[in-house]
Amino acid sequence: MFSKLPIECLLEILKSLNTHNDLYQCIFVNRAWCSAAIPLIWSDPWQHVYEYYDHEEELEEDLPEMLLSTFISCLSEEDRNFLIESGVILMDWMKKGTCFDYPTFLRHLNLNDISYGAKRFISNNFGKYDLNLTNFLIEKIGSLSVKKVKRLDLLGFIDRFNLITTPYVDYSSVMLKFLPEATNAFEYIRKFVFKGDIKSEFLYGLANRCRTIEDLEIHDIFKDDDALAYLIRSQKSLRSFYLEATKKKTFEITSIQNAFIGIDSLICLRMKHKLFPLKFFIKCTGLQKLHLESINDDVQDMEKFVNHGFPELKNLRIRVKNISIKHISLLINNTRGHFDELFIFGKVKDPENAFIFRDSLVKKCVNLYILSLAFLNIENFIPPLPVFFKTFKNLKYLDLMLSISENQRNIGADLVEIAPYIQKKLGYIHFPKNWYCDKESSKKFFNILDRKDLVIMMR
Numbered sequence: 360m361f362s363k364l365p366i367e368c369l370l371e372i373l374k375s376l377n378t379h380n381d382l383y384q385c386i387f388v389n390r391a392w393c394s395a396a397i398p399l400i401w402s403d404p405w406q407h408v409y410e411y412y413d414h415e416e417e418l419e420e421d422l423p424e425m426l427l428s429t430f431i432s433c434l435s436e437e438d439r440n441f442l443i444e445s446g447v448i449l450m451d452w453m454k455k456g457t458c459f460d461y462p463t464f465l466r467h468l469n470l471n472d473i474s475y476g477a478k479r480f481i482s483n484n485f486g487k488y489d490l491n492l493t494n495f496l497i498e499k500i501g502s503l504s505v506k507k508v509k510r511l512d513l514l515g516f517i518d519r520f521n522l523i524t525t526p527y528v529d530y531s532s533v534m535l536k537f538l539p540e541a542t543n544a545f546e547y548i549r550k551f552v553f554k555g556d557i558k559s560e561f562l563y564g565l566a567n568r569c570r571t572i573e574d575l576e577i578h579d580i581f582k583d584d585d586a587l588a589y590l591i592r593s594q595k596s597l598r599s600f601y602l603e604a605t606k607k608k609t610f611e612i613t614s615i616q617n618a619f620i621g622i623d624s625l626i627c628l629r630m631k632h633k634l635f636p637l638k639f640f641i642k643c644t645g646l647q648k649l650h651l652e653s654i655n656d657d658v659q660d661m662e663k664f665v666n667h668g669f670p671e672l673k674n675l676r677i678r679v680k681n682i683s684i685k686h687i688s689l690l691i692n693n694t695r696g697h698f699d700e701l702f703i704f705g706k707v708k709d710p711e712n713a714f715i716f717r718d719s720l721v722k723k724c725v726n727l728y729i730l731s732l733a734f735l736n737i738e739n740f741i742p743p744l745p746v747f748f749k750t751f752k753n754l755k756y757l758d759l760m761l762s763i764s765e766n767q768r769n770i771g772a773d774l775v776e777i778a779p780y781i782q783k784k785l786g787y788i789h790f791p792k793n794w795y796c797d798k799e800s801s802k803k804f805f806n807i808l809d810r811k812d813l814v815i816m817m818r
Contacts, residue, residue, distance in 0.1 A: 403467035423476035462507035469515035470530035515552040531561040555580030562586035566593040574599040588618035604633030637664035648674040678704035696723040713739040731758035744773040771800025778807035789816040
């Protein structure tokens with residue numbers, strides 16, 4: 360039966376599997392399944408490490424070295440002999456080559472991942488850490504990958520392990536050497552992830568070679584960058600943009616933000632610690648996700664922005680110094696009401712408009728599955744609890760943790776009333792610290808609820 364399944368159908372089935380471990384089991388079914396699963400496993404082999412990272416400690420210790428061992432076996436005989444002559448121990452199977460040309464399957468390439476494995480491999484097979492041998496491996500495997508890869512979906516220069524003990528290294532200067540060799544690898548990249556210290560020369564080189572980046576993710580940026588602005592302008596259809604600025608420096612990012620003039624293709628916009636004026640994104644009417652986080656700043660041009668319609672918006676997170684609840688409500692009301700996540704944090708400048716926000720919740724956000732609100736006197740911004748839980752039937756997570764008003768409030772009677780309306784999918788509730796429940800009402804509530812898996816945080 361398995362052997363008669365068309366390869367196209369088999370590939371679609373295997374792509375739907377959630378983990379590398381599931382895919383790994385498929386290679387033992389038969390030759391056809393093995394040939395179909397191997398390219399999927401090796402499209403992003405480091406994902407297998409992350410799936411076990413902090414969960415299977417012993418396995419996590421072995422996987423990076425095992426991955427590097429496989430890549431080393433794909434190197435030329437000359438490169439493998441150099442390692443042996445330098446005193447690096449290679450297993451016999453690594454000297455014979457491999458059954459598959461694994462680098463050709465790569466779709467995700469991050470030299471910091473290779474660096475992580477190379478350091479472990481050299482330390483364990485040379486007897487000590489050696490910088491020269493480690494850099495030799497990184498460059499050779501990086502060069503091999505760039506030459507062999509047919510098409511990269513993701514290019515990254517970031518430490519996905521976030522190890523404090525391992526200093527971050529910018530490998531864009533190394534990758535710059537490979538640009539002339541990257542005939543196919545860099546032409547159709549869809550996602551590019553990097554940190555703010557990336558070499559400008561590489562950004563210019565990539566921009567001149569690639570026009571297909573849809574998802575741009577920048578971490579720890581600390582200065583304005585004309586090269587990054589050039590890269591942004593060169594892309595034909597940028598759909599997702601994430602920028603996280605360092606908190607250690609104050610700086611302007613005029614060139615980068617001006618690069619968005621005329622861009623209307625974004626569906627996801629996330630900014631952390633540094634916010635662009637929203638006037639640059641007024642034409643992005645297809646926005647589905649908007650995240651703005653900077654506890655020391657206010658949102659610029661919010662009034663102008665919310666007067667435009669964003670009908671597809673369904674995921675809104677705003678955590679800033681001061682917020683206008685009227686503007687937030689208008690933004691919500693100018694959508695089609697498809698919200699699934701709503702996070703609002705900050706000091707409300709216009710609490711007299713609380714009723715407007717409450718009405719926008721009821722009219723446009725009834726399908727929410729995550730709601731998190733953090734501002735004072737929260738009871739003025741949401742419907743009474745019985746109405747609230749009868750209205751929002753899809754909630755999985757409710758967080759009112761930071762919404763502290765001055766007066767103590769016993770919600771015992773409300774809890775007893777809402778118990779029959781709390782859906783099984785709701786797994787977490789965090790009420791404000793000034794809300795409490797008397798013992799008798801608490802007992803009645805949990806008797807009616809008859810659930811042990813619901814986490815309720817309350818004084």
